[in-house]
Amino acid sequence: MDLSSKDSLPSPCFVCEEILLENNLKLLKYIQDEANVNILLALKGFALYSTFNLCKKYLKGCCASGLNEALLAKEEFGGEVHTYSPAFKPNEFEQITQISNHIVFNSFSQLELYKNQIKQHNSIGLRINPEVSTVDVDIYNPCAIYSRLGITKNNFQKLPEIVDGLHFHALCEQNIDDLEKVLNKFEKNFSQFFSSLKWINFGGGHHITREDYDVERLIVVLKEFKRRFPNLKIYLEPGEAIGWKTGYLESTILDIVTNDINIVILDTSAEAHMPDTLAMPYRADIRNSGKIDEKKYNYRLAGNTCLAGDIIGDYSFDNPLKIGDKIILEDMIHYTMVKTTTFNGINLPSIAIKQKNGTMKIVKNYGYESYKDKLS
Numbered sequence: 522m523d524l525s526s527k528d529s530l531p532s533p534c535f536v537c538e539e540i541l542l543e544n545n546l547k548l549l550k551y552i553q554d555e556a557n558v559n560i561l562l563a564l565k566g567f568a569l570y571s572t573f574n575l576c577k578k579y580l581k582g583c584c585a586s587g588l589n590e591a592l593l594a595k596e597e598f599g600g601e602v603h604t605y606s607p608a609f610k611p612n613e614f615e616q617i618t619q620i621s622n623h624i625v626f627n628s629f630s631q632l633e634l635y636k637n638q639i640k641q642h643n644s645i646g647l648r649i650n651p652e653v654s655t656v657d658v659d660i661y662n663p664c665a666i667y668s669r670l671g672i673t674k675n676n677f678q679k680l681p682e683i684v685d686g687l688h689f690h691a692l693c694e695q696n697i698d699d700l701e702k703v704l705n706k707f708e709k710n711f712s713q714f715f716s717s718l719k720w721i722n723f724g725g726g727h728h729i730t731r732e733d734y735d736v737e738r739l740i741v742v743l744k745e746f747k748r749r750f751p752n753l754k755i756y757l758e759p760g761e762a763i764g765w766k767t768g769y770l771e772s773t774i775l776d777i778v779t780n781d782i783n784i785v786i787l788d789t790s791a792e793a794h795m796p797d798t799l800a801m802p803y804r805a806d807i808r809n810s811g812k813i814d815e816k817k818y819n820y821r822l823a824g825n826t827c828l829a830g831d832i833i834g835d836y837s838f839d840n841p842l843k844i845g846d847k848i849i850l851e852d853m854i855h856y857t858m859v860k861t862t863t864f865n866g867i868n869l870p871s872i873a874i875k876q877k878n879g880t881m882k883i884v885k886n887y888g889y890e891s892y893k894d895k896l897s
């Protein structure tokens with residue numbers, strides 16, 4: 522449904538701005554063309570499929586974390602489907618083989634378990650753990666101590682004949698210097714196998730569309746890798762870089778209560794709609810706000826669930842806030858709508874696309890049925 526300029530959005534509502542998304546996609550395509558690599562969309566971070574007609578003009582396909590994401594990739598995106606899971610489920614694997622171009626196993630035991638089901642069109646990879654730990658926050662660090670994600674050098678003695686490629690994913694919101702550290706160790710430990718391989722997947726975590734990302738250096742690093750190993754096709758599978766700063770979550774103030782400080786209760790929730798603000802944790806950027814005491818009026822912004830810790834953070838504003846005011850939480854497109862829950866029976870936020878011609882299109886509204894549907 523297209524909104525006319527006088528209609529207001531449902532609340533809360535994710536708004537993805539097509540122009541901003543396309544700018545990210547253009548930058549990724551530039552790298553793809555300059556460095557002759559293949560960039561996939563990681564659905565775990567960005568799965569707003571109403572934008573896939575746009576995304577597929579620029580990217581080669583999707584990487585999926587299992588059957589459901591692989592199905593979405595096939596149905597809504599087309600192109601290549603690369604599926605990796607820490608462990609595949611026996612009742613889903615057959616369908617995964619039908620849909621996927623690449624299947625990446627996390628262990629030799631998984632490869633052993635499923636190797637007889639592999640089809641001719643499946644190119645098989647193994648995820649390795651490069652054991653370079655550059656991510657500070659442990660829950661986002663695939664190379665943290667005792668990580669279950671990928672095979673370490675000591676556990677990787679022989680390359681099975683069926684394997685065409687190696688996959689690593691070791692970064693989270695990082696720049697090229699960290700990729701170079703990972704790549705050095707990866708090559709040192711695994712290049713002995715490269716001559717028997719067809720491809721390497723560099724995973725995600727490349728914060729390519731962030732302003733300070735050194736795109737030209739990335740192109741050089743990729744080209745140099747290709748020069749050293751011309752037989753290898755390179756894949757990158759960013760998620761966050763695709764949805765980075767492409768839109769916001771608009772919410773409405775339902776009440777303001779006072780307990781020494783003024784606390785705003787929004788119709789959204791950190792816990793249910795923006796879980797990374799609590800998990801990372803990070804401070805969401807709020808339009809026209811400052812840190813506490815930076816502007817005249819201080820408020821704590823909180824969610825509309827019963828969880829005591831459902832708190833977005835403390836902010837200040839130039840003018841007093843009032844019930845019914847809109848609060849805009851910036852950069853809420855990646856890793857948000859893929860993680861939302863209906864905790865407390867709270868509705869999921871609607872989803873709207875701000876189209877290139879400026880019109881706002883509501884692509885999803887949720888109600889009681891969505892809440893009931895996941896329970897029984």
Ligand SMILES: Cc1ncc(COP(=O)(O)O)c(C=O)c1O
Nearest residue numbers: 563566690725726727759760761
């Ligand atoms: C295997 C794999 N590939 C790709 C990604 C996408 O990473 P990002 O969204 O940080 O670019 C992830 C994220 O966790 C991942 O685990």
